[in-house]
Amino acid sequence: METDRTRDDLPVNGVTAPLPFGTRLLHIGPHKTGTTAIQGALFAAKDLLPEHGVVFPAHSRHPMEAALAACARPAMIGxxxxxxxxxxxxxxxxxxxxxxTSVISSEFFADAEDDTTIARIVDQLGGMGVPPLERSREWGRVHVLVTLRPLARIMPSQWQQYVQNGLRMGYEDWLTHMLRKAPYKQPNPSFWHRHRHDRLVGRWVRAVGCERMTVVVVDDRDRGGLMRTFEQLLGLPENLLQPVPEAANRSLTLAETEMLRNLNKEFRGNGLPDELYSKLVRNGAVMHMKNACSPSPEDVKILTPEWAVEAAAGIGAEMARSIGDMGVRIIGDPGLLSAAPKTPALDGIPAPRISPEVAAQALYGALAAAAGAPGRPTSPAKPRTVHQTPSKELIRVLGHRCLKKLRRR
Structure with missing residues (x-):
């Protein structure tokens, strides 16, 4: 294995020396730390990477199913x-x-439950097809990378993501459970498993050692900073990695999240199946709404109360100190992990109001998803998502199915 492109002392807060040729770079997230942006940029540049000695070995932007299987975790609801x-x-x-050099990226690797699971992932990633006596040498090819952001910025994004997966609890009530009600595991035990970042880093350090672990602290003020860091680590030309617009990954506004949260209550209260929720709500109504509607400056954002911001800043400072004591390579400013974004002074939080257009698009997305299933296969054409299908075609299919059901009755 060639090693002339690296040195042992990757600098902190400076230009990053490339990792050795042949490294298997495992980017484990966690969630809401720029993972989608990096995955999209790497996948878009997939055909250009090999000429620079780098491979993105996945058939899609995010090999989520592979990561979930590796971590023995269940699928998303439905x-x-x-x-x-x-x-x-x-x-x-x-x-x-x-x-x-190969890059494997999924935030779901942060969900690996214990040391045994993590050791198995590292073993398989570094030693597949290698005789046991030579496997220790191959393990050295695995390098784990964690991207981190301030906890106060992660919490609102993570809450609305949980709502997209069926959560029915309001934001402030959820914060109270996560920050004030020990053991802080309900209603989402995965939150602190992912976002107690010092413990996350510690679990993976025990598997690979501090010399094969890099922590990147994302600076939200530098929009291209994370792309440039990956380019430097991988030895890629500057600006090869470019952001890819991903409307489907945008966060929901407060009004959109509240609409969905109340829909979740009705859905769960009536005992409807998870498969129906996945098809009609998450991959129908929500997906189409995200793609068809862009938030306006007037939309109310999800605001974190001051008490929770202060609590998150304190936990962030504690995590930064703990990570610093581990001896891992840190790129960026660890002080940002305790950053507390200023919340605007409001004379009461305005009630979230969903616009008629957004509501219509959400309803249309659900109807379009219903119209597309179950369908009789007509050709081996490439499957399309609801938002990729022309409206006229969806309406025609929906009308045809409604008439067919009426005739049966």
């Missing part, structure tokens, strides 16, 4: 359960990259 085949297929793609 989705198809991941299988070991998903993980094995990704490992085979990594193995096929040979001596090139």
């Amino acid at each position: 989705d198809t359960a991941p299988t070991e085949k998903h993980w094995t297929r990704l490992l085979e793609q990594v193995e096929a990259s040979g001596e090139k």
